[in-house]
Each structure stands twice: as structure tokens, then as C-alpha cells.
Amino acid sequence: QKEVEQNSGPLSVPEGAIASLNCTYSDRGSQSFFWYRQYSGKSPELIMSIYSNGDKEDGRFTAQLNKASQYVSLLIRDSQPSDSATYLCAVIGNYGGSQGNLIFGKGTKLSVKP
């Protein structure tokens, strides 16, 4: 099992719809979880962080964490064409034998069609 797994997509949604992005992770002791957005040719940009079970909302974005299922998701409401990008899930945990390691999934490519 890969340490942080995401469906590579592409995920295509119509403008105005809800986009749902999912991520699973292998280290049950992981404490911190992040979603980054990366436009083509650009660096990853942090959009959400979540540390506790449940939902965290920020504008059109909602992050959901379920530590028992080792699952974290990102919902984007009222999707816009400008949301088209690759979304990266990142997890802090004991990966490679060292606490505090920040590991990324391979990313899900989202395409929002006008």
C-alpha cells in the first residue's frame, strides 16, 4: 500500500457542481493533513489544513477527516473553471521512520467544464 493514495483522475465536473476529492493514508499515527492545489507549471499552493476528525469549512472548500478509516477528503462547492488544477493530499506522519515527515499523494487532476 502506498503511503498516501489518491485517484489520479482526471475528474471532470460541470461548472457549479460539487467536486469530491479523496485520499487515504497508511500511517495510523498521522496527525496533520493538508490539501494543496497545483496549477500546471506552478508550485503547490496550500488551500486547507485539518487536524481533527470531522469537517472544516473555508469558503467553497470543505475538508473532511476520518482518522479511524484513515481517510481525508476535499469538497469544492460551486466549482468554477478556475478550480481546474491538480489537487495534492499531504500527510504528516511517521514515514520513512521519522516523525514529522510531510508526504504527498500523486494528486488528482480536476477539470471543471463551463
Added chain:
Amino acid sequence: GAGVSQSPRYKVAKRGQDVALRCDPISGHVSLFWYQQALGQGPEFLTYFQNEAQLDKSGLPSDRFFAERPEGSVSTLKIQRTQQEDSAVYLCASSRKGGVFVTEAFFGQGTRLTVV
């Protein structure tokens, strides 16, 4: 500085040449991470530092790769005898805290290395 700064932005190296990539993290940030990102892939972990200590270098692909952060601030990733498979974008990120308390990490613009 206000953000993470990486230099150079672009580097073309001839196969066999040594290169050095620099990362200047956000002032006061404890943790510093290096990643390698191939086209269409997520960032692959290379190594990370907490202050000047290199806590994990398990992601470095070979002994040609070496990283240092001698004063706990600026870091340099050095690649010796570059090979074509080293061509990628090298990303640096820093975070205010360290260990299990690592919080949000912020990225620099990256260095695109092309080995010809």
C-alpha cells in the same frame, strides 16, 4: 523574506556535471523539505531538516544526491554527476514548526533542472 525563495529557477546541465540548488526558507521556519517532481506526478519526498539536523534522507535516490542546511536556515541540494533521469522540478518547502508539530508548509517556486 516574505516567502520561500529558490535559485536558480532554471538550470540546464550537461550529463556528468555537478549542480547545486539553493533554498532560502521563510525566516524563522524550523522545518525544511526537499521534493523532486516529475511531469504529471506528485512531489516525491527527498529529505527534510529540522533546524540544521537532517532527520530523514531516505528519499534521496542515490549517493549522488546530497543536502545540507549548516546554519539551520538556507539549504543546498547538490547533485553530483547528473544523469538524464535527474531532470525534474526540485521543490523546497518550509514550515514554522518541527517534528509532529509540523504545521502548514509553504513552497518555493521550484528549480527546473534539465540534464542534456
